[in-house]
Amino acid sequence: MTDPSVGHASPLPPGSRAPDFQLASTPDQRVSLAEFRGSPVILAFYPADWSPVCTDQMALYQELLPEFRKFNAQLLGISVDGVWSHLAFASDRNLHFPLLADFEPKGAVARAYHVYRDEDGTSERALFVIDAKGMVAWSYVSPVGLNPGADGILRALESLKSEGAAA
Amino acid sequence: MSAGQSEAVLTVPVSEGRDHIQGSADAAVTMVEYGDYECPYCGAAYPIIKEVQARMGNRLRFVFRNFPIATSHPHAERAAEAAEAAAGQGAFWGMHDLLFENQRHQHDEDLRSYAERLGLDLDRFDRELVEGMHAERVHEDFMGGVRSGVNGTPTFYMNGARHDGGYDVEALFAALERAASSERSKSEKVAQSPPQR
Numbered sequence: 001m002t003d004p005s006v007g008h009a010s011p012l013p014p015g016s017r018a019p020d021f022q023l024a025s026t027p028d029q030r031v032s033l034a035e036f037r038g039s040p041v042i043l044a045f046y047p048a049d050w051s052p053v054c055t056d057q058m059a060l061y062q063e064l065l066p067e068f069r070k071f072n073a074q075l076l077g078i079s080v081d082g083v084w085s086h087l088a089f090a091s092d093r094n095l096h097f098p099l100l101a102d103f104e105p106k107g108a109v110a111r112a113y114h115v116y117r118d119e120d121g122t123s124e125r126a127l128f129v130i131d132a133k134g135m136v137a138w139s140y141v142s143p144v145g146l147n148p149g150a151d152g153i154l155r156a157l158e159s160l161k162s163e164g165a166a167a
Numbered sequence: 168m169s170a171g172q173s174e175a176v177l178t179v180p181v182s183e184g185r186d187h188i189q190g191s192a193d194a195a196v197t198m199v200e201y202g203d204y205e206c207p208y209c210g211a212a213y214p215i216i217k218e219v220q221a222r223m224g225n226r227l228r229f230v231f232r233n234f235p236i237a238t239s240h241p242h243a244e245r246a247a248e249a250a251e252a253a254a255g256q257g258a259f260w261g262m263h264d265l266l267f268e269n270q271r272h273q274h275d276e277d278l279r280s281y282a283e284r285l286g287l288d289l290d291r292f293d294r295e296l297v298e299g300m301h302a303e304r305v306h307e308d309f310m311g312g313v314r315s316g317v318n319g320t321p322t323f324y325m326n327g328a329r330h331d332g333g334y335d336v337e338a339l340f341a342a343l344e345r346a347a348s349s350e351r352s353k354s355e356k357v358a359q360s361p362p363q364r
Contacts, residue, residue, distance in 0.1 A: 053319075056236075056318065056319035057318065057319075059236050059238040059239045060236065060313075060318065060319065062238040063236055063237065063238050063309075064313065067310070067313075093238065093239065094238045094239070095238070146318075146331070147318035147319050148318065149175070149313065149316045149317060149318035150313050150318075151175070151313060151314050151315070151316050154313065154314065
């Protein structure tokens with residue numbers, strides 16, 4: 001299924017247990033994946049605060065927060081930037097969801113999800129939807145310069161919801 | 168459904184009854200733009216689209232749909248609703264053009280002055296904006312765009328396929344011509360090929 005032209009990395013595939021993490025979202029707050037157990041989580045890895053494509057992508061996700069909320073899903077942005085950059089970026093761009101600092105050890109969470117780019121020292125532009133039990137339900141790596149949009153995320157959330165209804 | 172997403176395609180077909188359309192349904196190419204009236208890139212694309220429309224004439228059908236990213240552009244939602252309110256009075260394209268020609272002036276009083284300039288019924292225009300009568304329509308456009316893979320503005324679709332290339336005059340014109348000729352060869356094939364099975 002993995003098309004090498006789509007991105008460099010093969011992200012952690014569906015069915016894998018999503019590696020837990022604890023990362024700072026502000027200078028005095030940490031967010032762990034485990035605390036969202038029971039509801040879906042959208043992990044959006046992006047290469048850097050302030051880069052033009054990220055800006056559009058994160059603004060689009062901010063706009064879609066009410067849609068994600070319909071699925072009871074929590075959105076988390078992750079990059080290797082530090083908390084101070086994240087704070088300034090979120091306030092400048094009006095983003096109201098956590099941006100996590102995969103900063104020390106640098107890129108450790110991106111590596112655990114197989115989306116770290118050694119050559120650039122940043123993560124891929126990668127999306128994961130994690131189900132309520134903490135398993136990867138969907139993953140996607142986009143070419144770094146291309147905004148992946150949100151249709152894949154919404155499709156994954158919908159299929160989780162219909163599986164949940166069927167179970 | 169891991170990696171390898173299919174190429175993004177327009178999931179909401181163009182509707183003569185619902186969409187804002189310039190050009191005829193039998194044009195060789197239909198180009199749909201998802202745009203935001205306050206987005207500078209859409210503003211830059213506006214005269215370029217006028218230019219390709221002039222070049223292609225009746226071979227191009229152009230459709231505009233709303234994709235306001237309010238997070239970045241605080242006036243974009245209201246501007247989109249103003250264009251829809253104008254549409255209710257038969258003046259969508261007049262408002263669309265005024266909004267793109269005055270991107271830095273999209274406060275409520277500016278929107279009202281454009282409505283006045285277009286000779287709209289101002290009481291009705293004001294009421295519809297205050298009541299948010301067109302908010303749902305704008306949101307439907309937005310979500311249809313999201314489901315079609317719109318990832319920023321402007322995003323263009325040519326005969327239903329997302330255009331991922333540039334949008335200066337030459338790039339857009341070349342892509343439209345390509346879409347037109349592939350459409351022509353498709354319909355010739357349909358006409359020539361014997362029925363299957």
